[in-house]
Amino acid sequence: TKKPNQITYSNRGMTLEEDINTTNEWYVEQGLAVIHKKPTPVQIVQVDYPQRSAAVIKEAYFKQASTTDYNGVYKGRYVDFEAKETKNKTSFPLNNFHDHQVKHMKEVLRQDGICFVLLRFTTTDEVYLLDASYLISFYEDMKHSRKSIRKSDVEKYGHLIKIGYQPRIDYLPIVQHAYFSE
Amino acid sequence: TKKPNQITYSNRGMTLEEDINTTNEWYVEQGLAVIHKKPTPVQIVQVDYPQRSAAVIKEAYFKQASTTDYNGVYKGRYVDFEAKETKNKTSFPLNNFHDHQVKHMKEVLRQDGICFVLLRFTTTDEVYLLDASYLISFYEDMKHSRKSIRKSDVEKYGHLIKIGYQPRIDYLPIVQHAYFSE
Numbered sequence A, B: 001t002k003k004p005n006q007i008t009y010s011n012r013g014m015t016l017e018e019d020i021n022t023t024n025e026w027y028v029e030q031g032l033a034v035i036h037k038k039p040t041p042v043q044i045v046q047v048d049y050p051q052r053s054a055a056v057i058k059e060a061y062f063k064q065a066s067t068t069d070y071n072g073v074y075k076g077r078y079v080d081f082e083a084k085e086t087k088n089k090t091s092f093p094l095n096n097f098h099d100h101q102v103k104h105m106k107e108v109l110r111q112d113g114i115c116f117v118l119l120r121f122t123t124t125d126e127v128y129l130l131d132a133s134y135l136i137s138f139y140e141d142m143k144h145s146r147k148s149i150r151k152s153d154v155e156k157y158g159h160l161i162k163i164g165y166q167p168r169i170d171y172l173p174i175v176q177h178a179y180f181s182e
């Protein structure tokens, strides 16, 4: 049997989204932050209202999100991020992001919000926090430059997040360090 | 024909939600704030994936929201609110709110976020901003007290918002006044 200090947290079969949701629930319970995933946007076309039971959506379509997936509050400040993962080992593909999200990130930065992306390299179970300003700049370079961010650049400009059991992806200490320097 | 200063903005047939969404779009365009309505939460049960066309949700149900409907950023601060309307003239019914939302408001206040409700009295087209601390306190009094907030209390503790054409429900100056006193 494994001793506690031999436990590894990788390959648990949890998606990045599940790991972040679990982390966020823990932050709320601990009173550390109030950050939630927004519901998946759906275009509802047809709804049935059966007698004596709940309304049933019979036809609907997934819509592209116009913002990032996560937002909330930490110490009064607005926090906003998107989370993506890749199986690549040496770079992070930028086609994981889309124009609306990048536009939203710019608007949040202009409004002095804290905005970043969480990037997971799944093969090594490494998660980095990268400030949105870098993501935006790599994204805009894409037209005349490479279609991905080199892992060495993620390491250089980003912050590696400690992966654990609870919280799983403990990004708040990095937020504290990177955005609350006083 | 009406002169511009005779135009009234009431009874345009817009829901409170539409008016707020329009206001928020205008704030984003003007670079004043980035505040959006969250998508309606839906529990998806069955999805079809037809060849060569978009996935179709064939069975889904509306879920009760676990948070408030609107959130975003203004001058770096986190802003969070719920909006409700009533046809009553003398009081605002508290059954418009539910436990999850009130719990969420408490968590946001504890995290030093700006949190309030927008209350519209539809017959007079008056909209008030009431800080969440008052809403929470009236809501918790409900068990042994009245099931609604007197309009006189809304007037006393809240702030009347100017209704116009663009923006329709100009709540940001009130946020500035009530929460940025420096």
Ligand SMILES: [Mg+2]
Pocket (backbone or CB within 6 Å): A065, A068, A069, A082, A083
């Ligand atoms: Mg997403």
Ligand SMILES: [Mg+2]
Pocket (backbone or CB within 6 Å): B065, B068, B069, B082, B083
């Ligand atoms: Mg609502």
